[in-house]
Amino acid sequence: VVGVRDIRIVRTAERRQRRLIAVASGKGGVGKSTVAANLAVGLARLGMKAGLIDADIHGPSVPTLLGTKERAQAVDKKLIPMEAHGIRALSVGMMIDTDRAIAWRGPMVAGALNQLLADAEWGDTDPIVLDMPPGTGDIQLTVVQKHRPVGAVIVSTPQDLALIDARRGIDLFRQTNVPIIGLIENMSGYACPSCGEVSHPFGSGGVEETCAQLGVPFLGRVPLDIAIRTASDAGTPPAAGEGPQADAFMAIARQVSA
Ligand code: ADP
Numbered sequence: 001v002v003g004v005r006d007i008r009i010v011r012t013a014e015r016r017q018r019r020l021i022a023v024a025s026g027k028g029g030v031g032k033s034t035v036a037a038n039l040a041v042g043l044a045r046l047g048m049k050a051g052l053i054d055a056d057i058h059g060p061s062v063p064t065l066l067g068t069k070e071r072a073q074a075v076d077k078k079l080i081p082m083e084a085h086g087i088r089a090l091s092v093g094m095m096i097d098t099d100r101a102i103a104w105r106g107p108m109v110a111g112a113l114n115q116l117l118a119d120a121e122w123g124d125t126d127p128i129v130l131d132m133p134p135g136t137g138d139i140q141l142t143v144v145q146k147h148r149p150v151g152a153v154i155v156s157t158p159q160d161l162a163l164i165d166a167r168r169g170i171d172l173f174r175q176t177n178v179p180i181i182g183l184i185e186n187m188s189g190y191a192c193p194s195c196g197e198v199s200h201p202f203g204s205g206g207v208e209e210t211c212a213q214l215g216v217p218f219l220g221r222v223p224l225d226i227a228i229r230t231a232s233d234a235g236t237p238p239a240a241g242e243g244p245q246a247d248a249f250m251a252i253a254r255q256v257s258a
Pocket of ligand 1: 225
């Protein structure tokens, strides 16, 4: 007979086992959310019960990226994650109107994060990819101190300005003893759809160089590709499909899961 106390022990054990992978960037617009969503979908394709949490409370984009328009339901005050493209996901954007500005102070944001992370029915979901807000502010600190991710994946574009910010992001994780799983170079090289010529609007190779300098793994690159943008806007993560876009994200998912 399993008593209440035993259930509590099982729950604690289950919570401890659940791994959080933080996907972060030094600044916005570098494709952090796109990478986070496709990493979660990629991990699921590799056979894991992957989840995705939108910790970007002020700019939630997970509902758009997964094409989930409905509201998340709650049972006994516990949110039920949405299921889409083989993963479970939760976002503040699934609780309120995404057109509304979220003018919350720190404690409210921390409370919302806690609801998404600890007070939701995640069941056997593992690992959970966390789409972090850009930069090194209040939410990042709450996440690293309170929720202790097993590691962080940093997304950057190759240009110097983005890389300077990415270094700052890496520093925050290092200071708080969260291991850096590695860096991803997004929007790396653009192949012209009509002539095929590859150009480098943000430079090239900068992220790999930074990895070598900082002694952290380089996880791969994702090209600047219109197909990635259109699929993302349509709510169909490229990692769930086929072709070179899916291959790029699957290669990264394999590196992260290794
Ligand atoms: P962030 O989370 O860093 O703010 P997003 O993931 O929201 O960035 O991406 C910003 C925009 O760039 C989105 O419109 C997204 O579809 C697009 N995007 C991201 N990565 C790529 C890519 N590799 N190729 C083309 N468009 C991309």
